[in-house]
Amino acid sequence: MNSRERVLTTLRHREPDKVPFDMAGTNVSGIHVRAYRNLRAYLDLPEVRPRFSDVVQQIVIPDEDIFKRLEIDTRGLFPLTGSNWNITSEDVGDRWRYVDDWGLVLEFPKDGGHWYSLVKSPIDDAETTVEAVQNHSWPKSDLPERLEGLRERAMQFRREGKVVILKGFCAGLVEMGERVRGMENFLCDILIAPKVAEAVMEKILDLKIRFWEMALDALGDVIDIVHEADDFGTQESQLISPEKYRELVKPKELKLFGFLRRKLEETKAPGEDRYILFHSCGNIRPFLPDFDELGIDILNPVHTTVPEMEPHALKRDFGSRFTFWGGGVDTQGILPSGTPEQVRENVRRNVEALAPGGGYVFNTIHNIQGEVPPENLMAMWEALQEYGVYS
Secondary structure, rough: OOHHHHHHHOOOOOOOOOOOOOOOOOOOEEEEEEEEEHHHHHOOOOOOOOOOEOOOOEEEEHHHHHHHOOOOOOOEEOOOOOOHHHHHHHEOOOOEEEOOOOOOEEEOOOOOOOEEEEEEOOOOOOOOOHHHHHHHOOOOOOHHHHHOOHHHHHHHHOOOOOEEEEEEEOOOOHHHHHHHHHHHHHHHHHHOHHHHHHHHHHHHHHHHHHHHHHHHHHHHOOOEEEEEEEEEEEOEEEEOOHHHHHHHHHHHHHHHHHHHHHHHHHHHOOOOEEEEEEEOOOOOOOHHHHHHOOOOEEOOOOOOOOOOOOOHHHHHOOOOOEEOOOOOOOOOHHHHHHHOOOOOOOHHHHHHOOOOOOOEEOOOOOOOOOOOOHHHHHHHHHHHHHHEEEE
8 A cells, every 4th residue: 555545544444554654744743843853863864954834833844754764654735824934033132023914922932942932912902892803903814825836745745645634724713712812811701701702713714714715726636634623622621611612612613614524525536535634632522522513534633641532432432433643652741751662662552542443543642842852753653663554
């Protein structure tokens, strides 16, 4: 099997020759520039100028020698957005400051910084109004230049036998609401000013639909997977209650994913299938039946280290409905701080839980961060080669 056949087989919930491997197919399944440089040095590969899929998170697009060395099955298309386009930073003493096209103010510490962090939201008045939300200067999501060069790239990836993933315009309705209003303000809006929260989400929904209409008209016949996201989980439970989610958020997501599914069907190549990948961190177990109703095909990052997300139980209860994309190794604890043997054992347990019957793509639980030692990255990869082969 080539890479594309391998991934499409597992997406159809059948066992391929081996578990497919994703690294950097999305900006939530990638590798930090510092870990990438260390990995290249460890493998005796030359220094290169990094290419970023996400400058804000400092996530890179691997070079061809790494793609081949690690036999990575996925390739990502990254439209030009506030996280990777026209990023001009201002020197403000001990930090670099950047204001994106949403009006978010982000800063990167010069000494030991890992990524840009949000320091000011553009509509952060706690007593803001629906009118203020509507009058905010929102970005234009359907600029054709956002897709510059992506069709040619997708066609090349297909010729190489890779599965192609197209990233969306921005984070989800709730997560972008938290960024635009400030997290505390937006979560309070949901409870005490729902009309403001709904006005914010309606605007983000409109921007997403405009983007996907443009993007799929241009690329729908040359991609395999589209990537959407919204973070609903925490390390313990959920950011908003399932009841508030179903009251305020889910109706808008039904519009979004309904549109997305119709557009995918309209623009796909004859005889091909299209899939929707949805990223949501943390304990999202109570939302999984809702995600099923939305028509989501693929769940990422499969946060198996938090309550209610034990991999055997996820596979038992939802393995026939979702493809699990991630969950391969504990990215917060074992991968950066464990021994290579602990990494191998963690990979073994997770692969044995999630891989049977197909419906599984191996990736770390979210992005590989800068402090992860290359020895552990290679222990992870070697364990996947050993335990990820189907009999």
